[in-house]
Amino acid sequence: MAPLDLSPADFRALSRKISDFTADYLERLPNLPAFPLNVSGEAVNALFSAEVPIAPMGERAFDPLADVFALSRPNSPRFFGYVFGSGLPIAALGDFAASVLNQNVTAWRSGPAAVTIERTVVGWLAEAIGCSGFSGSLTGGGSQANLMALCMAREAKAPANENGAQGGVIYCSDEAHMSMPKAAMMLGLGQKNVRRIPVNDRFQMDISHLRDAIMRDLREGNRPIAVVASAGTVATGSIDPLPEIADICSEHNLWMHVDGAYGALAAMTVPEKFVGLNRADSLSLDPHKWLYQPAGCGCLLYRDPAAAQRAFSHTEDYARSLSTDPIESFAFFESSMELSRPFRALKIWLSLRYFGLQAFQQRIAEDLRLARILADSVSAEPQLELLAPVELSAVCFRYVRKNADLDHLNLEILQRIIQRGKVCISNATIRGQFALRACVVNHRSTEEDVKAVVSEVLHAANEVSG
Amino acid sequence: MAPLDLSPADFRALSRKISDFTADYLERLPNLPAFPLNVSGEAVNALFSAEVPIAPMGERAFDPLADVFALSRPNSPRFFGYVFGSGLPIAALGDFAASVLNQNVTAWRSGPAAVTIERTVVGWLAEAIGCSGFSGSLTGGGSQANLMALCMAREAKAPANENGAQGGVIYCSDEAHMSMPKAAMMLGLGQKNVRRIPVNDRFQMDISHLRDAIMRDLREGNRPIAVVASAGTVATGSIDPLPEIADICSEHNLWMHVDGAYGALAAMTVPEKFVGLNRADSLSLDPHKWLYQPAGCGCLLYRDPAAAQRAFSHTEDYARSLSTDPIESFAFFESSMELSRPFRALKIWLSLRYFGLQAFQQRIAEDLRLARILADSVSAEPQLELLAPVELSAVCFRYVRKNADLDHLNLEILQRIIQRGKVCISNATIRGQFALRACVVNHRSTEEDVKAVVSEVLHAANEVSG
Numbered sequence: 001m002a003p004l005d006l007s008p009a010d011f012r013a014l015s016r017k018i019s020d021f022t023a024d025y026l027e028r029l030p031n032l033p034a035f036p037l038n039v040s041g042e043a044v045n046a047l048f049s050a051e052v053p054i055a056p057m058g059e060r061a062f063d064p065l066a067d068v069f070a071l072s073r074p075n076s077p078r079f080f081g082y083v084f085g086s087g088l089p090i091a092a093l094g095d096f097a098a099s100v101l102n103q104n105v106t107a108w109r110s111g112p113a114a115v116t117i118e119r120t121v122v123g124w125l126a127e128a129i130g131c132s133g134f135s136g137s138l139t140g141g142g143s144q145a146n147l148m149a150l151c152m153a154r155e156a157k158a159p160a161n162e163n164g165a166q167g168g169v170i171y172c173s174d175e176a177h178m179s180m181p182k183a184a185m186m187l188g189l190g191q192k193n194v195r196r197i198p199v200n201d202r203f204q205m206d207i208s209h210l211r212d213a214i215m216r217d218l219r220e221g222n223r224p225i226a227v228v229a230s231a232g233t234v235a236t237g238s239i240d241p242l243p244e245i246a247d248i249c250s251e252h253n254l255w256m257h258v259d260g261a262y263g264a265l266a267a268m269t270v271p272e273k274f275v276g277l278n279r280a281d282s283l284s285l286d287p288h289k290w291l292y293q294p295a296g297c298g299c300l301l302y303r304d305p306a307a308a309q310r311a312f313s314h315t316e317d318y319a320r321s322l323s324t325d326p327i328e329s330f331a332f333f334e335s336s337m338e339l340s341r342p343f344r345a346l347k348i349w350l351s352l353r354y355f356g357l358q359a360f361q362q363r364i365a366e367d368l369r370l371a372r373i374l375a376d377s378v379s380a381e382p383q384l385e386l387l388a389p390v391e392l393s394a395v396c397f398r399y400v401r402k403n404a405d406l407d408h409l410n411l412e413i414l415q416r417i418i419q420r421g422k423v424c425i426s427n428a429t430i431r432g433q434f435a436l437r438a439c440v441v442n443h444r445s446t447e448e449d450v451k452a453v454v455s456e457v458l459h460a461a462n463e464v465s466g
Numbered sequence: 467m468a469p470l471d472l473s474p475a476d477f478r479a480l481s482r483k484i485s486d487f488t489a490d491y492l493e494r495l496p497n498l499p500a501f502p503l504n505v506s507g508e509a510v511n512a513l514f515s516a517e518v519p520i521a522p523m524g525e526r527a528f529d530p531l532a533d534v535f536a537l538s539r540p541n542s543p544r545f546f547g548y549v550f551g552s553g554l555p556i557a558a559l560g561d562f563a564a565s566v567l568n569q570n571v572t573a574w575r576s577g578p579a580a581v582t583i584e585r586t587v588v589g590w591l592a593e594a595i596g597c598s599g600f601s602g603s604l605t606g607g608g609s610q611a612n613l614m615a616l617c618m619a620r621e622a623k624a625p626a627n628e629n630g631a632q633g634g635v636i637y638c639s640d641e642a643h644m645s646m647p648k649a650a651m652m653l654g655l656g657q658k659n660v661r662r663i664p665v666n667d668r669f670q671m672d673i674s675h676l677r678d679a680i681m682r683d684l685r686e687g688n689r690p691i692a693v694v695a696s697a698g699t700v701a702t703g704s705i706d707p708l709p710e711i712a713d714i715c716s717e718h719n720l721w722m723h724v725d726g727a728y729g730a731l732a733a734m735t736v737p738e739k740f741v742g743l744n745r746a747d748s749l750s751l752d753p754h755k756w757l758y759q760p761a762g763c764g765c766l767l768y769r770d771p772a773a774a775q776r777a778f779s780h781t782e783d784y785a786r787s788l789s790t791d792p793i794e795s796f797a798f799f800e801s802s803m804e805l806s807r808p809f810r811a812l813k814i815w816l817s818l819r820y821f822g823l824q825a826f827q828q829r830i831a832e833d834l835r836l837a838r839i840l841a842d843s844v845s846a847e848p849q850l851e852l853l854a855p856v857e858l859s860a861v862c863f864r865y866v867r868k869n870a871d872l873d874h875l876n877l878e879i880l881q882r883i884i885q886r887g888k889v890c891i892s893n894a895t896i897r898g899q900f901a902l903r904a905c906v907v908n909h910r911s912t913e914e915d916v917k918a919v920v921s922e923v924l925h926a927a928n929e930v931s932g
Contacts, residue, residue, distance in 0.1 A: 003909075004556075005909060011489050012485065014559055018563055023474060025566065042793065048583050048586055053818065053822050053823065061819035072577055073576060086568075092568070096561065099561035100558040101538055102541050102558070110539060113535075141807070142806065143806070147652075154654075160656055163658050164658070182778065185626065187652060188620075189654065190627065193629075295568060295569070295571070295806050295807065296806050314644050314648045314651065338606060339607060339644070354523060358520050
C-alpha cells in the first residue's frame, strides 16, 4: 500500500461517512437560514487558517467538515441572489464518481468514455435549445466561455495569432456582463474598443444605436469584429433582439456571439423568447446556472468547429495524437483554451438520464412562473416598486418611502435582509438606481419561498426605519 | 419535494451505491490494464452517443456506470504518460462533499468557509515550495494559470486594458509548454513575439542566448515584457537557471514567470533544485499533477496582489461587495479571470490534513527515486538509449536497432505498448528525434512498476520486429 492511498477498507468506511454526513445535511437544508447567521471574517479565519499539518491527522482531518458546512451559504430554497444554480444532489454523485475515476479529458485516447460522453452532452444541450449541429465543449464557467468565443471571433475577423492584435471593435449593450470588458482586456482589444450600446425601455440593445455605432466605426476606419447579444442580461434577464442582431452581423460580416450564460437554457422551455438564437456563431450557457448543476460548469457552443481550431490549435509533439481515426484522434485542446480538463460531463449526463429532459423543462417553467408571482406580489404592494420588466426569472424592485434617499434605504434593507437570514437576494443598478434583485434558478423554491421575499423586504424596511 | 430533488432516502441509497461501486473499482485498480484493451472509437460511440432521454430513467440512469469506468483510462500504478497525477481517493471524497455543498467561490460573502479555506491552502502551497508571502488562487489547470500570469505581466509592462495590445515580447525556451504560444495568441501578443530561446545540453534555457535576444529586441525598438522560465519542462523535466533569469529580469525590468505546472511542487522535496523560485513575479503549479489531486486543479501564485487586481478587477455593480471589512469584502474575481468558481480547495485541504505534508514530500522523493531507477535500467540495457538527463521524474529514451528508422520503429513500439496494456507511456520529441517518455507522478507506482516499462519496451520491440 502506497502511503498516500487509502486502504480499500478505509475508503469504504470514509466514503460511507461522507455519504451519511451529506445525506443528513441535505435533509436539514430546507430549514437552514439562507445565509449563515452571525458569521464574521475573523471568526471564519480563526477556524480555517491554521498552519499546514506536517504529520498525518488521519480521520480527524474530517472533523471540521461540520464547521465547513455550517459556515457556507446553503443552497436554500430561499436563495435568490446573483444567478446561481441550486445544485442537484444527483449531480454531486456524478462528481464523486468522476473524481474517483479521475479522467483527464484532453483527448479521446486519454479518456474514451469521458470524451464521448462530453461530446454527447454538448450535443444534447445544443439540440435542447434549438441549436442542433452546433459543437463545443464544457468550460469552467461563463466567463471562460465568453473569453473563448471572443477569441474565436477575433481570430476569425482580425487574427492576432501571428503578429499580435490588430485592433478591432466589439459591440455589446450597456447591460452586458462584466466578462465582456474582461475578455476585451485579456484579448488585447482594450476597453476603448468595446462599444456599450444603450438599451431600450425593456433593457434590450437598441438596434438603431448599434447600426449607428457600426457605421461610425466603419467611417472612422475602425474594424468591427463582433456583436455580443445577451440572452438574458444578468441584472434584469432581458433578451437582446436576436434576429435583428443576426441580420446586422450578416450584413457587415461580423461574428455574432450570444452570452446566454444565464438565460439560454430557458430556450428549452420558452423557445419563442429565443428566436434567432441558432443564428449565432457562438453561444455560451451555464449548466451550473439553469441546469442546476454544481459550480463550475459552463459550456461554449459554436457553429463552425474549424473556427475553434483556428484559434486554439497549438499542439506540440508531446501531446499530438498518434491515431488517424477521426473519432480516436479527437482532442478537446485543439478547440479549447484548456489542456487538462476534468470530467464535467458525467454529472450532466447522469442528471439528464435520471430525471429526463422534460423534468428540466418543467422546472425552468416553474422558475419562470415563480418570478412572475414575485413580480405580481411586488406590484401589489404599495411600498414596493418594480424597476424592470420580468422577461425571465430576475425581478428587480425597490422599497419606496417618501423623502428618503432610496438608494441608501434599499442598501440598508438588503443588508438587514441578509442578516435576518430568512431569504437571500442581491442587488443591481437599474438606470442608476440601487435595486433589490431576486433571481429564481432554484429547483427547490416554492411559491411560499418567493412570497417570503416580499414579506422579508417589508420586515427589514420596518427594522431599518428604526 | 421538488421534482429534480432526490428524496433523502433516495440520496442515501444512491450515495451508498456509488460508494460501494467506487470502492470496488479502487480495489480492482492495481490489476487493471494501464489502458482499456480493444476499445475503438465506434464501439464507445455506440455505447454513449444515444439521444437525450425525455422521460426519467430513475436508477437505471446509473446502469452504464460500469461501462463508463471500463472504457476509461484507469489511474493505474503503471500509468506514466504525459504529466498527470494519479488521483487520491481521499481527494475524491473532498470533491464529493464540495459538490453537495455547492459553493460558488466568488467572494467571501458567497462562501465564507470555502473562500477562507482556498486562501489557506494557497498559502500552504506557497510556503511549502519556499514562496512564503505569495498569494494567488486555484485555477482549472496550468494553461489557465499561465495565461493569467502572462496577462498580469502584459498589464504590468505594456498595458492593453484601455487601448488594446501595444505589442511586447515574451521569452521562453524551445522546451517551454504549448500553453505559452497559446497564451501569446489569446493575449493579442502574437507568435512572432514569442522568442524561443535555445537550450543547452541539459535542456535548460541558454542564458547568453536570452541576453542576446533581449538586447536585440531593445536595439530594434521592441518591448520585452516577460521571461518564462520552466521548472521543469514537460518533455524532459529540466529546470531553467532560475537565479540567472531572475537577475536578467531585474536588470531589464521584466516580469519573471515560472511555469512550474509539472515541477514546482517538487520544491517541497528537493528545494536545492529550485533555488531562485521565490524570485519569480508569478508562478504556476498543478496540484492535479504532483499533489496527486483529481483534474482540474491548478494554482497561480504571485508576489504582488495589486498586479493581479490591475489585470482582473472589472467588477460591476451587481457583483460588488457591500462590505468594507477587509476579510469580508475579499473577492477572488478581482484577481482572477474567473467569476463563478468551484470549491477546489476542499480536496487539497482534506488531503494535506489526512496524510500530512510530510507524506507528500516523501512520495515525491519516491517518484524521483523511481525515475532514477528507470533511467538506470534504461542505461543498463544495450538496446535502449537515454535521450536526456533525468532532472525530475521524466525519462526520455528510445529503442535502438541497427539500420532501422528509429523514429518510425519507436512510434511502432509505443503503439504496441499501449495495445498490450501492461504499462502506459507517451512520447516526446528530443532534438528532433522521436522519444519514448515515462513520467512518474503516481502515488501508486512501485519499483516493480517502473521496471515493467523496460520489459514492456523490449517485448513490444520484439513484436514489431516481426
